[in-house]
Amino acid sequence: MLSSLRTRSFVALALLPAVLIFVVFAIIPIIWSMYYGFFDWKGLGAAKFIGFKNYEMMLQDPIFWRALKNNLILVVSAIVGQVPIALLLALLLLKNSFFNRIIRSAVFMPMVLSTVVVGLIWGYIYNPQIGLLNQVLETIGLESWTRAWLDDPKINMFAVSIPINWANIGPYLIIFIAALQNISSEVNDAAKIDGAVGSKKLFYVTLPMIWDMVVVAIVLCISGSLKAFDHVIVMTGGGPAQSTELLATYMYNNTFTVYRYGYGSAVSTMIILISALLIGLNYIITKRRS
Amino acid sequence: MQASTKMQAAGEKPAAWKKPVGFALKVLLLIYAIVTLYPLYWLVISAFKTNQEFFNRPYAWPLQWQIDNITRAWDLGNMGRAMINSAIVTIVALVLTVVIGTLAAYALSRFKFKLNPLLKGMFLLGMLIPIHSTLVPLFIFMNKVGILDTYWALIMPYTAFELPIAIFLGIAYLTSIPRDVEEAAMIDGNGWWGVFGRIIFPLCLPVISTVSILAFLRFWNDFSFALVFINTQALKTLPLSLSLFSDGFGTDYALTMGAMFIAVIPTIVIYLIFQEQIMKGMVAGSVKG
């Protein structure tokens, strides 16, 4: 298709601004930061080149592994939670009725609120003394279930993941609605004539049509979950005793709180590597399915 | 279009009557919506309470609606100025992201060339970058080139970090649009730029609306870049005003809620506008398609 000069110059010019801005303001800084990852540097003063020592220390630090495990909990909960729920809601709310519009806006609302508000309200829901959740459990006679939800290291990561998922369904809903609306009415009519209705239509017509969007959504889930930061910082600060530490909070603390800038940079490089690995896996799996 | 509307009209009411499942589904959706709207409700009632009331009756309706938190937060946080700054930065970055991103997505989705997969991979990498790790390099770099402490110090990084999502959603969306539309337009004598401007960009409105909402929220709520890359008080953006009332030893919850209440209003308005746009895009799309 790239035959004529005009076409070629169009493609080059169309890509130029995006590539330029992206390389200068995202790629170079991140490479720069990867470079810091090979130094023993406090973020101030002199730096000492130490090769892969930061990575060695990282792999030996149990907190790193815990953070990774917590992140993986988030990734899994996002993929099995956010994507199917958002898809289901998108199918239910596709028609542009008044009722649907209200529900759609409501689903998106937590995204509109800043993470601080979301973190604060869920902090109150989980509050051990005056929390809504414990009050509700007491009212319905499940007193033995009440607990300090964000305190108990056995469950607090799950407690944290619920608000994160809940707050992030909105964008996926929108993405799916936009994709579903793009399925032309002819395709739908054709499906109807062929007798494809209900779940049959969903799996043989609708899903394949928007499969690219589903893959993108999963990629967004993976990268978003591995970068997750704000909600956890507000709700638990990664605690207690680092039990809800995530890779991003772990990186942040090392970089800005305890002056291990080089180490923090190595952690952020690791975050990128792990995300890339998971996304590669995702592409392999989803390709096979389609 | 007309046919489908008729079908809906004919099908909907009796179905809801006949099928209790449909009705139950609606009730469930309604409950879900109420649960989801609750934080917003909580934010609003909390913004109008005194600190004592906030702690003593955290879920109750305010005894007396106090406007005090809002006005004080507005003054102390210099929120009028901050809101103008946020608006400038957000709008410019948004326009850049959408135009540049859609253009790149179009080029990457329609044309095969050697660098294509490499570029896609590079943009994918951009989605994985934890932004905090770029703070120091970006600071040093922007300081050297002299754009630190200007609107550009926020606009450029915002755009750069939002481009990957814009491009990826754009590519995924464009692959579902048949090519014959463009080919017809080419025959009509439009160049590629014409095709992009007259056909593709309008066709992409639903996905552009999606990207716009996501980007708007990200830019509007960003704290880290805004904190580090702007010095001048007069250029400070809104999120910095929101954290003013917490000093590490204690938090003035009433003022914080007041400030958040102010900050959330524009985001709701913007969301409602773009939501309409997605729907309009659909209508336009289905007429042409």
Next chain:
Amino acid sequence: MKKRLTLVVTLITLLSLLVAACGGSNNTNTGGSNKPAEGGKQEKVKLTIWHNFAGDDLRAQAVRGLIDEYKKNNPNVELDAQAIPVDGYRQRLSTVAAGNEMPDVFFVYAGSQSQEFFDAGLLQPITPLTEKYPDWKGNFMEGAFDRFTFEPNQIYSAPIGLSATSFLYYNKDLFEQYNVKVPTTWAEMLTAIKTFNDNKITPIALGNKAPWVAQSTILGSLADRVTGTEWFLKAAKGEASFQDQVFVDALGKFKELVDNKAFQDGANSIDNTQAEQYFIQGKAAMMISGAWTLTNLAASATEEQVAPIEVTTIPAIEGGAGQGGTISGGPGAGFALSKNTTGAAKDAALELIYAISGPDGQKKIAESNSMIMYNMDLEQSNVSPLYLKAFNVVKEATITPVYDAYLSAEAAESINNGLQEIMMGGKPEDVAKKLQDAQARSTQ
């Protein structure tokens, strides 16, 4: 390292011509361009000051007021004063430090932060001020400059606060109602805890979500009573180990509190403000907290709520090496001077520091219900009654070190997390080991 970095920078600079073109019109020059003042004879001096007194509390208002006053009195100084939210202050300062772009005058915490900045060569002493105003220096309390003296005979900042971190606040009414003696010994403390628990009152309110709280308010004083001050100072220097039995015992005392259910459920997931409110609402009988609670309560509690609150020190521990009646505390933060500030700007910057930390400044800050390390007579009518109670407690008490003012940042983080771990059932021995490892690694 430097050379290679420069290379990278140059490369990027080349790549960014486009950007520079975009930003050209908006360029602001941060370097001091000294234009003569309009109609004045003096040279205009440009100065930047960064602090985190951004909020609405009395202390923040007082400090901002002092800066404004300096501005008014020095028309020849073009002062750019930046109030940065506390939540982002550390991050902001760390980032500019990495880029070696420090403001002329900035607010630093005593302890690891100022130490790191000094080690990196970013600070210069403010000693000239003490030569100019000898009385001023003499009026500070003993130990005020301990954490700002990085080399002999040079001070790098003057504290504008005394951070007394470990008052025992208690609700007199609850103690009377349940007929409990205000604890002065560890045994009495345990009795009080039991009695309140039996009556479904939380003995001690604690909001340890930000994990420095338990360390700063409880551990410092508690451990000092067990180990004595000398041992801690030795351990901080690496001459004793945190794995010594005496420190494990000190952590054991904290664990005893936890095991006896002294704190309310979920103390690790609520913040300090929420704990204060829980206490002030009469749901808890005691709270161990710092002077900042005075400021917070002054802003958010009613008079009736504050009336039954009394202040004392935490109880003595029988058989420990340290005394009772002491309070952990030390110089709070102060303003420091950047190494890059020279000439007329330096003189103006020093005067600015004096305007905030000098006698008048200290007085204004004290009157905002904050503790200071500067000796002066306080007009009682200008402060809250609760503040006065606390002020009198401090006057009588010996000040002992706060842990995180002496530990490295990494070690402080370790003990903060360690205390949370103990609250979740962890073993003192393990926590002690981690603390020792962190301190050893970061000071080697």
